[in-house]
Amino acid sequence: MSQTKRTSDDLENENDDFVPYVPIKQRREAKVRKLQRMRHLPEPQVEREENEKDEDSLVAGPKANISLIDQAVEVKKQKALEDSMKTDAEKKLEEEKAIMEAVAQRKLLASDRELAKNIIYHDPIKTTWRPPRHIRERSQQEHDEIRKKYTILVEGENIPPPIKHFRDMKFPTPILDYLKSCGIRRPTPIQVQGLPVALSGRDMIGIAFTGSGKTLAFSLPLVMLALEMEMKLPLVKGEGPVGMIVCPSRELARQTFESICKMIDFTTRGGFPKINPLLCIGGISMSDQSRVFSNGLHIVVATPGRLQDMLSKKKFNLDLCKFLCLDEADRMIDMGFEDDVRNIMSYFTGQRQTLLYSATMPKKIQDFARSALVKPVIVNVGRAGAANLDVLQEVEYVKQEAKIVYLLECLQKTPPPVLVFAENKNDVDDIHEYLLLKGVEAVAIHGGKTQDEREFAIRSFKEYKKDVLVASDVASKGLDFPDIKHVINYDMPKEIENYVHRIGRTGRSGKTGVATTFINMNCSEQILLDLKHLLREAKQRVPPVLEAMEDPTDKYNLHGGCTFCGGLGHRIGDCPKLDAQRRQQVGNIGRSGGGERGGGEY
Numbered sequence: 001m002s003q004t005k006r007t008s009d010d011l012e013n014e015n016d017d018f019v020p021y022v023p024i025k026q027r028r029e030a031k032v033r034k035l036q037r038m039r040h041l042p043e044p045q046v047e048r049e050e051n052e053k054d055e056d057s058l059v060a061g062p063k064a065n066i067s068l069i070d071q072a073v074e075v076k077k078q079k080a081l082e083d084s085m086k087t088d089a090e091k092k093l094e095e096e097k098a099i100m101e102a103v104a105q106r107k108l109l110a111s112d113r114e115l116a117k118n119i120i121y122h123d124p125i126k127t128t129w130r131p132p133r134h135i136r137e138r139s140q141q142e143h144d145e146i147r148k149k150y151t152i153l154v155e156g157e158n159i160p161p162p163i164k165h166f167r168d169m170k171f172p173t174p175i176l177d178y179l180k181s182c183g184i185r186r187p188t189p190i191q192v193q194g195l196p197v198a199l200s201g202r203d204m205i206g207i208a209f210t211g212s213g214k215t216l217a218f219s220l221p222l223v224m225l226a227l228e229m230e231m232k233l234p235l236v237k238g239e240g241p242v243g244m245i246v247c248p249s250r251e252l253a254r255q256t257f258e259s260i261c262k263m264i265d266f267t268t269r270g271g272f273p274k275i276n277p278l279l280c281i282g283g284i285s286m287s288d289q290s291r292v293f294s295n296g297l298h299i300v301v302a303t304p305g306r307l308q309d310m311l312s313k314k315k316f317n318l319d320l321c322k323f324l325c326l327d328e329a330d331r332m333i334d335m336g337f338e339d340d341v342r343n344i345m346s347y348f349t350g351q352r353q354t355l356l357y358s359a360t361m362p363k364k365i366q367d368f369a370r371s372a373l374v375k376p377v378i379v380n381v382g383r384a385g386a387a388n389l390d391v392l393q394e395v396e397y398v399k400q401e402a403k404i405v406y407l408l409e410c411l412q413k414t415p416p417p418v419l420v421f422a423e424n425k426n427d428v429d430d431i432h433e434y435l436l437l438k439g440v441e442a443v444a445i446h447g448g449k450t451q452d453e454r455e456f457a458i459r460s461f462k463e464y465k466k467d468v469l470v471a472s473d474v475a476s477k478g479l480d481f482p483d484i485k486h487v488i489n490y491d492m493p494k495e496i497e498n499y500v501h502r503i504g505r506t507g508r509s510g511k512t513g514v515a516t517t518f519i520n521m522n523c524s525e526q527i528l529l530d531l532k533h534l535l536r537e538a539k540q541r542v543p544p545v546l547e548a549m550e551d552p553t554d555k556y557n558l559h560g561g562c563t564f565c566g567g568l569g570h571r572i573g574d575c576p577k578l579d580a581q582r583r584q585q586v587g588n589i590g591r592s593g594g595g596e597r598g599g600g601e602y
């Protein structure tokens with residue numbers, strides 16, 4: 001019993017002294033809390049618990065008790081609500097942005113060598129040319145007023161001033177004589193701004209309507225550069241060129257080459273050193289072309305295929321080359337010469353001045369091409385892709401079977417020379433044959449003809465020995481037939497840009513011309529809508545058949561047309577050109593890649 005009592009006392013005593021066991025972690029925390037209290041700091045325990053609570057709630061999420069399917073339905077509802085608050089135009093713009101992003105080129109128009117070595121040029125090339133003092137002293141506002149007067153739009157940093165007279169551009173007398181001999185007295189708007197930009201060594205994108213004198217705007221600065229380099233230190237055999245012009249077709253290259261040769265004749269006769277140019281195009285023998293190499297070579301005018309060939313065979317190199325102009329740059333890229341151009345750029349060993357010129361230049365190409373340029377200046381005269389206002393555009397509804405007979409009647413509208421365009425080679429041949437049968441002095445040109453036939457047709461037409469030239473689009477881009485009175489579109493081209501280039505063969509250098517276009521049920525609705533808008537823009541008569549067409553773009557009330565091709569009658573989502581390009585890409589899948597290109601020199 002006593003044993004029991006003692007034991008309970010003991011237990012009582014033990015209970016008095018009882019200190020419950022607190023694990024070391026909690027004891028440490030209690031001590032920290034006490035210290036915090038003494039220092040009046042917030043208690044960490046509480047904070048931690050709250051954090052734990054936060055983390056718990058994060059893991060589970062506020063909608064942890066809602067199924068994923070319900071959540072998805074909720075998100076969709078929310079989006080539908082947001083969409084319903086947007087206007088149709090906003091929705092369309094968003095859609096178009098997405099399409100544009102999808103088609104945006106990932107690749108850059110820069111040489112592989114520069115990309116591989118990560119060579120980036122930050123400053124434009126320096127030249128010795130400066131505008132005369134009285135022009136340098138003009139205020140920015142005065143420059144802007146001149147631009148406004150000539151409807152010149154510019155973009156870029158430190159843009160050289162526009163200059164209204166050739167004499168202020170510091171050209172030597174033989175060049176001024178050359179200009180006079182061509183009846184050229186005052187610069188056209190693209191020359192007013194484009195020449196100072198190019199002479200200053202700046203990279204540029206030049207956009208101006210057909211027949212506005214773009215060729216002179218890039219070939220004069222190149223001849224000046226060649227003269228300057230030759231005068232500083234004459235080139236010897238194996239050296240050169242100092243500059244190149246690349247064109248999408250042989251005919252265009254030949255035309256540019258011939259006008260440069262004329263300029264050089266004047267400078268050589270005027271006592272300046274001899275400049276050697278080379279025409280580097282397919283269809284003429286390489287050995288003929290090689291004769292120029294016995295001296296230094298100054299200027300090359302080329303088509304991409306033959307140029308690449310000559311570069312790869314080391315016929316000449318680009319070690320001294322400081323100037324590259326891509327004429328009809330957008331056409332070149334459209335036609336599948338993009339890789340060729342990039343490859344050509346790889347042969348440059350130093351910085352070059354790069355100029356891109358065209359009458360049509362969709363935004364996509366501008367953005368893409370900018371990667372090849374250093375602080376470029378963009379010079380734009382009128383809307384890119386707009387028609388030349390000196391052309392009277394007539395559009396007539398002619399049934400398919402009546403076209404060939406009506407063509408004969410149409411030829412009576414103006415005196416010769418007349419240019420007739422048709423989309424495909426067979427039609428060109430048929431029209432040509434029909435006109436010959438009817439006693440019309442006609443020649444024909446298309447991509448299926450031999451080089452000799454093509455050259456004969458162009459020469460005899462240019463020399464007024466033939467009255468009518470029947471052509472596929474071969475002749476529509478860039479070719480300068482001096483005095484075309486009338487362009488007849490036997491059919492409407494599939495892309496509005498081609499229409500602009502075709503009718504641009506008349507109404508050149510300030511003269512007026514007529515364009516007649518046959519349309520009928522065979523034309524796509526899109527192209528007719530593009531045509532309708534183009535006619536409206538150029539303040540031309542819109543025929544009732546086009547006027548009556550319902551216009552889907554009216555619905556959105558958006559301006560500016562297609563961001564891909566520049567057509568005014570449709571949006572990018574309905575772009576026939578983009579559609580054709582996609583179909584071509586799909587068609588190319590699985591084909592051999594070896595040396596194949598989308599276009600070819602046409």
Ligand SMILES: Nc1ncnc2c1ncn2[C@@H]1O[C@H](COP(=O)(O)OP(=O)(O)OP(=O)(O)O)[C@@H](O)[C@H]1O
Binds near residue numbers: 210211216359508
């Ligand atoms: N300042 C000028 N004054 C008068 N005529 C000019 C002037 N500049 C060029 N020309 C003439 O205008 C014609 C058209 O010029 P050019 O071929 O350079 O046009 P373009 O803008 O290149 O046209 P396209 O887009 O069709 O290639 C040529 O015959 C050329 O000699």
